[in-house]
Amino acid sequence: MKTHSVMAFVGGGNMAGAIVAGLVRGGHPPAQLWVVEPNVAAREALVARLGVRALAQAEAALTEADLVVWAVKPQVFAAAAAPVAVHTKAALHVSVMAGVRCAALTAATGSARVVRAMPNTPALVGQGMTGLYAPPAVRADDRDRAEALLTTTGLVRWVANEGLMDAVTAISGSGPAYAFYLMEAMIQAAQELGLDADAARQLTVQTVAGAAALAAQSDESVAALRARVTSPGGTTAAAVAVLDQRGMDAAVREAARAAARRAQELSG
Ligand SMILES: NC(=O)c1ccc[n+]([C@@H]2O[C@H](COP(=O)([O-])OP(=O)(O)OC[C@H]3O[C@@H](n4cnc5c(N)ncnc54)[C@H](OP(=O)(O)O)[C@@H]3O)[C@@H](O)[C@H]2O)c1
Structure with a gap:
């Protein structure tokens, strides 16, 4: 035994x-x-x-x-x-x-x-x-x-x-907060588009969980997975154009760098 x-x-x-x-x-x-x-x-x-x-x-x-x-x-x-x-x-x-x-x-x-x-x-x-x-x-x-x-x-x-x-802290340690931040915005958007609070939360949480599960099981890059749901002239393309224009990519990268810097400062 x-x-x-x-x-x-x-x-x-x-x-x-x-x-x-x-x-x-x-x-x-x-x-x-x-x-x-x-x-x-x-x-x-x-x-x-x-x-x-x-x-x-x-x-x-x-x-x-x-x-x-x-x-x-x-x-x-x-x-x-x-x-x-x-x-x-x-x-x-x-x-x-x-x-x-x-x-x-x-x-x-x-x-x-x-x-x-x-x-x-x-x-x-x-x-x-x-x-x-x-x-x-x-x-x-x-x-x-x-x-x-x-x-x-x-x-x-x-x-x-x-x-x-420090990089691990910035990505997976603090990362759940980045995902929650995105979900907060999606839930708010869902309600602004007319869905009730319960539906807004379920649609958002399951979409993020499903996207993560798909990425985890796929051999493709996450960029390829994104391209696959983004047909030219379609609804996702309209959304991604706004994210690009507002600098989402730069904001996330800068946020992670700030977290890593802070982790380094805290560990002296
Ligand atoms: N939560 C996270 O996501 C996460 C992620 C990565 C790393 N960590 C690390 O994990 C550690 C614990 O985080 P946590 O979220 O579990 O914190 P927590 O819930 O505050 O747990 C710490 C516990 O230690 C007790 N404690 C205080 N002084 C003590 C002593 N002298 N001897 C024994 N126990 C004592 C605290 O009691 P009192 O409440 O009475 O002070 C509290 O119950 C932290 O160092 C954090 O950096 C946390």
Whole structure:
């Protein structure tokens, strides 16, 4: 029978909840999943929903954990790390915190076995996209474990150098907001064109989900898929002409560059 080791999560918020839920769905015994979470409401919710072991603060039993997932806000990382790290020097450390570099993870945890992950909110429904990076010295079996951990929330992709995590943050980390922004405008347009709010939302959300599913399953470029629904002189061509004229392409690219710049600034 497969044995399961203890995994400890530091921070039991949205992202930790998504990963823990994925692990439990995948058959990891909840009793082997420990969550350090000072917030009593968050702790009780995790115990009730997923049956994990919740700790109000770090304790010596954490030495049993061979994998630690860091899922607190970056600004509380240093304070959260101090009491945990004394017990977990021998563990693999996986961080989902935005903008905390591997050097900072190693300095705070006392371990060179560190992996950075940048998930996104569709992880909450098992449709996430996570970028992963580990320094060259991190062993293949540690990389495999980090990959298996995040695969419970969706797809994963490794990047070759740490600087590219800023690009991942700008595209898949912040990207759901770009898609929601487009959907907000489509829903508003639908209502202006006479559809009720419910129909506007359904038509918009399913269209975006369907376009993404088609792109994911197709071997063609997304440009080719767009060309296929854009007959000359037709309705889509009329719409795309306005998007071109208003500079949608430039706006999206500039937005992503701004996000990447901000990610770089935040990680110091
Ligand atoms: N959500 C996303 O889309 C997303 C995507 C990529 C990366 N991330 C990263 O994931 C991390 C967590 O994000 P989140 O959305 O899950 O945030 P969150 O819901 O606020 O979760 C963080 C949790 O950590 C708790 N906490 C605070 N101090 C702590 C301590 N000293 N020890 C243990 N737990 C402590 C917080 O409790 P209190 O509420 O009482 O402070 C909160 O419940 C962040 O670093 C973020 O950058 C998030």
